[in-house]
Amino acid sequence: MASPPPTLPISNQQGAQSQPPIATPAFRMFISRLSSSIREGFSxxxxxxxxxxxxxFSRPDSLSDAFSRIRKNLPYFKVNYVATVSLVxxxxxxxxxxxxLVLLGLLGAWMFLYLFRPSDQPLVIFGRTFSDRETLLALVVTTIxxxxxxxxxxxxxxxxxxxVGIVCVHGAFKVPDDLFLDDQEPASTGLLSFLGGSATSAASAVAGRV
Structure with missing residues (x-):
């Protein structure tokens, strides 16, 4: 009696093609940098x-004294101030x-449709293919x-x-007591460095696609 033919393995090509375009190395790197920078910033x-x-706390003697306190307190309490503005x-x-919901949708549109979408995968909506320039123009107009x-x-x-008003009032009435000299840190570290780095990365991504 003849044995049945061996079963050939069938690859799930549809599952491979249905992989979401957001799962790209650039997006994973962005999330990794974001989480590490947040942890470092809050530390x-x-x-x-x-x-x-x-x-x-004490009342400043003059307007120049208030500005001087703000200038000294800003680098010392920078992470606390960023957290305060973010909380507001x-x-x-x-x-x-x-x-x-509108802002989350706008952010998701930028991430999924442009910043982290692979350049070799064109954007197709309702059977129409949109170029990178058309996608960028539509996102910019929508954002405006x-x-x-x-x-x-x-x-x-x-x-x-x-x-910002809360931060300025706190910085003006908080007596520095030269504490900002005890543990000075570069202004471009932690959470603030990521803000600048992410802006540069986003600008580079946009410039590379145009």
């Missing part, structure tokens, strides 16, 4: 008990869910409309102004 924060120590932005967005022509832009501006 450099000052104790919040020191930030809100009431015994070290987060609270503002959480109280306006529609604006939060969302930020400058809706309530989202005014919400972000108001939250940033409140956050």
């Amino acid at each position: 450099q924060r000052r104790p919040w008990s020191e930030v809100v120590d009431r015994s070290s 932005l987060a609270l503002s967005l959480l109280t306006h869910p529609f604006s939060l 409309v969302v930020v400058f022509m809706t309530s989202v832009g005014s919400l972000l501006t108001s939250a940033l102004m409140i956050g």
Whole structure:
């Protein structure tokens, strides 16, 4: 009796082709740098008990004295100040869910459709293929409309102004006591360095596609 023919292995080509385009090395590197920079940045924060120590607050003698305190306190409490502004932005967005969803959708569109989409995979929507220039133009126009022509832009501006105002008031009334000289660190480390690095990386990605 003849034995049945051996079963040939069938590769799942459809599963390989359905791999999401966002799973690219550039995106994984971005997430890795983001997480490591956040951890490093928060490790450099000052104790919040020191930030809100009431015994070290006093009214500045003059406007120049206030600016001098702000200039000294900014590099010392930089991570705490960034966290404060971020908290104000987060609270503002959480109280306006529609604006939060719009911003998340806009961020997702930039990431999925342009920044981390492989250049060898054209964007096809409703059977029409869009070039990188057309995609970039559409995203830029959408961003301008969302930020400058809706309530989202005014919400972000108001939250940033409140956050910066809190930072300036704290920096003006907080007596430095030369603490900023004890442990000076380069301004381009940790969380702040990632902000500059990510902006440079995004600009490079856009310049490379145009």
